[in-house]
Amino acid sequence: MRPGWFAYTQPDQRSIVTLQGDRRQSGSPADGAIAWDQIARVLIESLHTDAADHQTLELVAEHGPDQDDLTTDFTSLAPDSAGSLDAAEDVVDLPMESEPKMFRDDLATITAGSLKAGD
Template identity: 70%
Template sequence: MNGRPSTVLIVGATGSIGRHAVAEALSQGYAVRALVRDRARAARLLPEGVDLVIGDLTRPDTLGPAVEGADAIVFTHGSTTSERDVRDNDYAGVANVLRALGRRRAHIALMTAIGTTRPGVAYAQWKLRSERLVRASGNPYTIVRPGWFDYNQAGQRTIVMLQGDRRQTGSPKDGVIARDQIARVLIDSLHLDAADHKTFELIADYGPAQDDLTTVFHSLTPDSARSLDAAEDVIHLPLDHEPETFRHDLATISAGNDTAEG
């Protein structure tokens, strides 16, 4: 990465993870910008000092001011487990922001979910497609797949990063993590070189939180620059069988970045 970012755009800033991400970014000294639809509501929920920019993830024409001058973008938005909702909000939001960003470069921190690669789960496949767009964009990035939010016990504060997405019960047995821990990992990834081009599942184990996550990030296998998928994933989504919507977005977002392959 080319130095520490200074201005961070938080997408989903008023959500349960987004609010923690805003607080964490402020505490780490970033200038924080929040993409919001309702300024009055956002002003009630977010701390002073946050730059509130009006925009709608589903309306690409509203996103230019949000990405202008941002050198990091943190995606914390999320909807339901409905395929349509995830396609039209979670996935489309990532696609629209990346399109608005264009050829400008920003470090991307994308939150999806543990179990994203589960075969035959339609809504998860759209989360997976959003990951593929980020990898194809040519930006430095970190993709975080958290376990079940706030199911952890008080003593589970040690951050654990896994790869291969092999925990797929669809229950807290797959792993648990606190919301503030997710936010910390997302924001830490913006300035740690060891986090670049890494995709991982995020859970908590018993023990104290680490003061520095560099070693944890460093232990991970980086994604290949010549693949759309994470380093240790086993995925059966051939590009020529993908929906036209995705293939069009992929072609647009990867334009000028010829390193990605299906």
């Protein structure tokens, strides 16, 4: 699960939306937001729903009420391909310059060896 920005939702933003393809890449809450309890709900329901097996999904919330059941959301998603590093519907080999700046900065820190073993 790839949740949107945590805790940036409005009180009436309760409709859970599952997406695929990792296409929202602004690196800001404009990509979508999701509440902590909604993340927990999707994680728990995915453990009890066979249709959620081997699926990667982006998770955001839109304005509207909670759904009673998320099974339809899971069954509408494509499964991940066996052996692929990319999830279903992802752009294959996303160019590094298209990654959010925060990710690029963190990766540069790690690859530069500034983190020591055991830190």
